[in-house]
Amino acid sequence: MKQTHEQKFSENFKQIPKSFIREILNVAGRENMISFAGGLPNPEFFPVEALSKSASEVFAQYGAEVLQYAGSQGYLPLRKWIANRYSQKFGVEINPANIVITSGSQQTIDVVAKMFVNKGDGVIIEKPSYLGGIQALSAYSPSFLPVNLEPDGPDLLQIEAHCLNHVPKLMYSIPNFQNPSGVCYSQQKREALADLLKTYQLILLEDDPYSEIRFEGADEKPIFSLVPEQVFWSGSFSKMVAPGLRMGWVVMPDNLCAHFVRAKQASDLHSNNLSQYILYHFLSNNSIDEHLQLVREAYKKQRDCMVRALKMYLPQAKYVLPQGGMFIWLQMPVNINTDKLVEQTMKSGVAFVPGKSFFTTNTGENFVRMNFSNACQSEIEKGIKIIADVLTR
C-alpha cells in the first residue's frame, strides 16, 4: 500500500505548529494593508547607508577572507564587542569564549532545545509566549509547563510547583518587554527566579531581543547576571540593527560552548561570515547608542499613538502599558473570538495576530497582539479605528 510523504513525517515534526505570523506576512506586506501583525522593526531606521559603507569597506579591507568558511563559534572581534558592551552595561563579567554567534535568536532557541530536550521533558514556558519559541521548542516534543504572566513577571509559585512535580529540563522566558505581553520582569521577581533556578538546578533560556528598545524606566539586570552558571542569555541584532542579516548571539555558562557549537555545526556549520564582518565593522565605526536613541524615541511615539487610539476607539481592550519593545497585548472581552475578527479586519485592510498562537494550551481566543513598531502614526490610528468599526458591525 502506498504511503504518502505526509505519513512518513517524524513525530517531532508533527508537533511544530504553523506560524500564523509568517503565513500572513505576504498578505500583511501587501500595499495598502495596515499591519500590526509581524514583529517587524520600522525600516525607516535601518542604517542602510552605514551598512552599505561597511560592506564596501569590509570587502576592500578583508577580501576573500569574508567569503570563506569560518569557525563555528563566530567572528572573534564581534564576540569581543558583545562581551565588552554588556559587561559594561550590566557590571557582569562576560568572556568572549562563552559567546557563540548564531543565525538569529530563533536558531539559539532551536540549538538549546536540540542540546537538552528529550521527548516529554518538561519545559517551563510563559503563558502567553513567543510563537517562534513555541515552534522551535515544539520540534523536540517537550511537555510544556505554562506559567501565568503577571504585570511584574511570572507567577513564581507556579514555577516552584512545576519544579516540584515535574523536574523540568529548562525554562524559556523573555524577561524584557515580553513577546507578546510586553511585560518586563521586576528586579524582585528576577532575583526570586534566580533563587528558584539555583534551588532546582534549572537551566534558563533567557531570550532577550528587546532590552535595548526601552523607552522609559531603568534597565533591569539580566537574570544571567544573577546566576551565570545556569543561564543561556540570548541576544539579537534584529531589533538593534536589522533582522534581514539573521544575526544573534548567546552567552552561556562555562564549558558549554564546545557543546553548543557541535549542535550548531549539525544545523548550519556556522553563521554567515560576510554579515558578521559587516556588522562588526558597522558597530565599530558608528555609535550604536545614537542609533538606538533614534529608534527608541520613534517607537515610544508610535506606542503612545497606539495607546491614544486604543483609548479612543477600543476602550474595552485591557493591556499592561509596555515600557519598551514592539507590542501591546490586548485582552478583549471574553465573547470576542480574535481568529474570526482578524478574518474580517483583513478584508478591511488591517492585520494583527490573534492571541491563540501564543499559547501552548489552546486558549487565548480573546487576545490580540498589536505591533506598534512597523506602522506609522497615521496608519496606527486609522487601523485601530477600522478594528473598532469591524467590532461594532
Add this chain to the structure above:
Amino acid sequence: MKQTHEQKFSENFKQIPKSFIREILNVAGRENMISFAGGLPNPEFFPVEALSKSASEVFAQYGAEVLQYAGSQGYLPLRKWIANRYSQKFGVEINPANIVITSGSQQTIDVVAKMFVNKGDGVIIEKPSYLGGIQALSAYSPSFLPVNLEPDGPDLLQIEAHCLNHVPKLMYSIPNFQNPSGVCYSQQKREALADLLKTYQLILLEDDPYSEIRFEGADEKPIFSLVPEQVFWSGSFSKMVAPGLRMGWVVMPDNLCAHFVRAKQASDLHSNNLSQYILYHFLSNNSIDEHLQLVREAYKKQRDCMVRALKMYLPQAKYVLPQGGMFIWLQMPVNINTDKLVEQTMKSGVAFVPGKSFFTTNTGENFVRMNFSNACQSEIEKGIKIIADVLTR
C-alpha cells in the same frame, strides 16, 4: 544530588559526533600549515570585486528592503534563477514554488532529517559519507544503514536488502564527486537507483554541492530528474560562488514546500536576506559559467598536481581518480592508522582528515581524505612529500 549540565543533555544530542574537520580548522588555518583538511574552496577564485559591487548596488537599489524580515521560502528571483538554470541544464521541469533557499546545504540536511527521522528510523547512507551529513542526521538518532560505494556508485543489492529488511525512512547520498570518496554515480546506477526508490517508495536526499565543479566527462542527470516526486535535491552556492555566504537551496516534490518551510522556520525563520539579494544580483550581472570555467580549470590542475605527487611520494595509496569536486580519497595499507598519522604530520605542518570521521561503522582507520582545492601546487607537492617522510620514519 547535583546534576551537571552534561547529564541533562538530550539523548539525540549525545549522538552528534564531533567534527574533526571543524575542530582542526583553526589549526589548519594557521600560517605555514599546509592544509588538505577542510573542504575549502580556493579563495583566489572568490569573486570579491563582483560581490562587493553587487552589495553596493543592492543597498542603493533596494535600501531597507534587503535588511527587513523576509519570507521563509526565500527570495523569489533567486529561486527563479535556480529553476531556470537547472531546468535548462538537465531538461527537467523545475518550479520555483518547489524550491526553498536554505542557510547552506548543511541546513537542508538538518531540516529534511527534522521532517522525517524518528529515533531508530533506518537511514541508508553511503559508506563512507560526508561528515557534516552524518552529524546532521545523527542529531535525530537514526539507525544508519551503510551501503558500500563502488567506483561507479553504491552497491544496489545492499540498498535493496536494506529496503527489504528495514523499511528505511530515507536515503542520503552525494551522487556527484562524493565527499569524501570522489565517486560519481554512473548513469546506469542512477537509473537503477531511481527504480529502487520507486519500488520501495523511498525518499532520497540527493546532496549535490559539487556537480558544477566537473573537470572532465559529461554531466550526469540528477536522480531528482528521474524520480522528482521522491527526491529532495540539494544545491549549494558554497562551491559555485562562496561558502561564507551560507547559501544553499533545495528542490523538492510538489506540496512539500509548506512543510519544509515550517521546519525551517522553527530552525531560523528564514535565510539571510541581504546575502540572497547580493547573490541574485551577482548571478544576474555576471556570467557564472565563465566564473566556473576558471574554477574548474584551476581545480583540475590542482588535482593533477596532487595525483603526480601521490604517484611519486605515496605509491602505496590507492584511489579512484575523481572527475570533479575537491577530494581524493586515499586507501592506505591496512596497518596504517591515519588518526595517529595526522598527529605526526601536523607537527610537520601538514593537515588532512583521517578516514574514520566518514564512517558510521567505527571503521576506516587506514583512509585519508585529501582536499586539493585549497592548497596551491607547490604546497600540494611539498605537503605530500612531508606525509611520505613521516610515514617512512
